[in-house]
Amino acid sequence: MIGFWRGTAPLVLASQSLARQGVLSAAGIPFEIYAAAIDERGIEAPLVTSGVNAADIALHLSRAKALSVSKEKPGRLVVGADQTLCLEGRLFGKPDGRAAAMAQLEALSGRMHELYSGCCVARENSILFGTVGVARLSCRRLSPAFIDAYMTNVGDALLGSAGAYRIEGPGIHLFDAIEGDHPTILGLPLLPLLKFLREEGSLLS
Numbered sequence: 001m002i003g004f005w006r007g008t009a010p011l012v013l014a015s016q017s018l019a020r021q022g023v024l025s026a027a028g029i030p031f032e033i034y035a036a037a038i039d040e041r042g043i044e045a046p047l048v049t050s051g052v053n054a055a056d057i058a059l060h061l062s063r064a065k066a067l068s069v070s071k072e073k074p075g076r077l078v079v080g081a082d083q084t085l086c087l088e089g090r091l092f093g094k095p096d097g098r099a100a101a102m103a104q105l106e107a108l109s110g111r112m113h114e115l116y117s118g119c120c121v122a123r124e125n126s127i128l129f130g131t132v133g134v135a136r137l138s139c140r141r142l143s144p145a146f147i148d149a150y151m152t153n154v155g156d157a158l159l160g161s162a163g164a165y166r167i168e169g170p171g172i173h174l175f176d177a178i179e180g181d182h183p184t185i186l187g188l189p190l191l192p193l194l195k196f197l198r199e200e201g202s203l204l205s
Helices: 018-026 040-049 052-074 098-109 143-162 170-174 182-186 191-201
Strands: 011-013 031-033 077-088 090-092 112-123 124-139 173-177
Touching: 011 018, 018 031, 018 182, 031 112, 040 052, 052 077, 052 112, 052 170, 090 098, 098 143, 112 182, 124 182, 124 191, 143 170, 170 173, 182 191
Parallel strands: 011 031, 011 077
Antiparallel strands: 077 090, 077 112, 112 124, 124 173
């Protein structure tokens, strides 16, 4: 698959997310990791206060990551990505402790929520591409016994993701229906990104 790559250098991924790295690796896209040094919550807070929707927040954060790293990597294509979880208009961040994780799981129980995955590509401190993918996940009704067993099984990994789950792990047990493609659920809307890279000339079309 790497034979499809026509770029003069690998992509730069402005993220330390193992899930996003896995998505690019599986697609055969060469990349380097250079985490964006931005204050995500500091950027997000005024947007939430201003009533900006979850999709636009994901795109805004993706843009900030891409531009931040683009300044450090002149001439390179930099991919920034971010994801937001929205339950009936309420934004969920990463829980700050086990009690918060339990509260999030109890809130998700028996209801549908959306994951918005933003992606931007920058070069020379300029945004060349941006998109937001959405997935809708229906959480089954969770019994207190299940929530307790799930939290015990997952441990502190609960605190690493909004909603206290990763669908590529034990979090899959929370759901009875999912609408959306797998890469978007993992935090990277891959198909639109690949389309841009083909049009830009970095991928064989």
